[in-house]
Amino acid sequence: MTTVIERASKSLDLSVLPMFSGFRQWRGTCEKHGEQVISVPPSVKSWVCPVCVSQKAAKTLPVEWLEERAKALMTVSHLPEKYVGQKFVATSDEQRRARQAAKLFYDQVTQKKVWASLNLVGETGTGKTLLACEVMQRLIVGAGMSCRYATSMGILSEIKESYGTEGKTENGEIQRFADFDLLIIDEIDQIRGSDTDRLLLQEVVNRRYNAKKPVLTISNLSFESFGKAVGARIASRLSENGTVVLFDWADQRRIAA
Structure with missing residues (x-):
C-alpha cells in the first residue's frame, strides 16, 4: 500500500x-x-x-490536493463512463487468478519504474476491459499515476488527426501516448490499416518500452493470434516481462441477460 x-x-x-x-x-x-x-x-x-x-x-x-489531482487525472484518462467505480467480481478459481495477476501487475508498476505488460485475452463479455479499467482507477487514485485508455484504432486516429493540424505533429502525438505512466490499449488486434498503422502503434509501444513505462493490452484473440495481427515487434515487446491472462469463461453479459 x-x-x-x-x-x-x-x-x-x-x-x-x-x-x-x-x-x-x-x-x-x-x-x-x-x-x-x-x-x-x-x-x-x-x-x-x-x-x-x-x-x-x-x-x-x-x-485534499491529492484528491484533486486524482480527479484531474481521471478526467484526462478517457476512462469509459460505464466502468467508473466498477469492479471485476471473481466467482471462480479462474477469475480469482485473473484478479491476482492484476494485483501483481499493480504492485509491480507502483513499486518501481519498470517495463511490464499485462495482456488480457479471451472472448467478448468476459470482463477484460472491466478488470483493466479497475486497475487503471486504482493506479490513479491509489498511486497518483497518469493513465490513458484507448483502443488501438483510437490511438491511430488521434495520431493521424495531427496531419495538417496547426500546432500538432505526428511525433508529438506519438509522444503524448508514450508519456502516460500506464497506457491501456483495448482491441489491440483490430488494426485494419496498412503497415504504416502497425509502425505507428509499434512506435508508441517502443517508446514506452525504452522509457520503462508499462502497458496493459486487451484482445479478443489468443496471444499467439493477436501477435500476428499487431506484428512481431510489438508481440516481442509485450512478451518481455509480460503476463498473459486467459479469460476462458462464458460471456458474462449473456448470463446477466
Whole structure:
C-alpha cells in the first residue's frame, strides 16, 4: 500500500502535463538525480528538477490536493463512463487468478519504474476491459499515476488527426501516448490499416518500452493470434516481462441477460 507521502511524490509527475495545449518539454540535468525532462507552460523561464520538487512538496501536500489531482487525472484518462467505480467480481478459481495477476501487475508498476505488460485475452463479455479499467482507477487514485485508455484504432486516429493540424505533429502525438505512466490499449488486434498503422502503434509501444513505462493490452484473440495481427515487434515487446491472462469463461453479459 502506498503512503500519502509516496502518492504525493508520484502525483507531481510532470510527464502528465504535455496533454494540455501550450506546454513544452524541457530537458535538464540535476546533480543528484541526473537528466530529467519536465513539461512546462511558456511562462516558466527556469528549469527545475521534478524529482527534487516532488520530494520537497511531498512532505507538505494535503490529502485534499491529492484528491484533486486524482480527479484531474481521471478526467484526462478517457476512462469509459460505464466502468467508473466498477469492479471485476471473481466467482471462480479462474477469475480469482485473473484478479491476482492484476494485483501483481499493480504492485509491480507502483513499486518501481519498470517495463511490464499485462495482456488480457479471451472472448467478448468476459470482463477484460472491466478488470483493466479497475486497475487503471486504482493506479490513479491509489498511486497518483497518469493513465490513458484507448483502443488501438483510437490511438491511430488521434495520431493521424495531427496531419495538417496547426500546432500538432505526428511525433508529438506519438509522444503524448508514450508519456502516460500506464497506457491501456483495448482491441489491440483490430488494426485494419496498412503497415504504416502497425509502425505507428509499434512506435508508441517502443517508446514506452525504452522509457520503462508499462502497458496493459486487451484482445479478443489468443496471444499467439493477436501477435500476428499487431506484428512481431510489438508481440516481442509485450512478451518481455509480460503476463498473459486467459479469460476462458462464458460471456458474462449473456448470463446477466
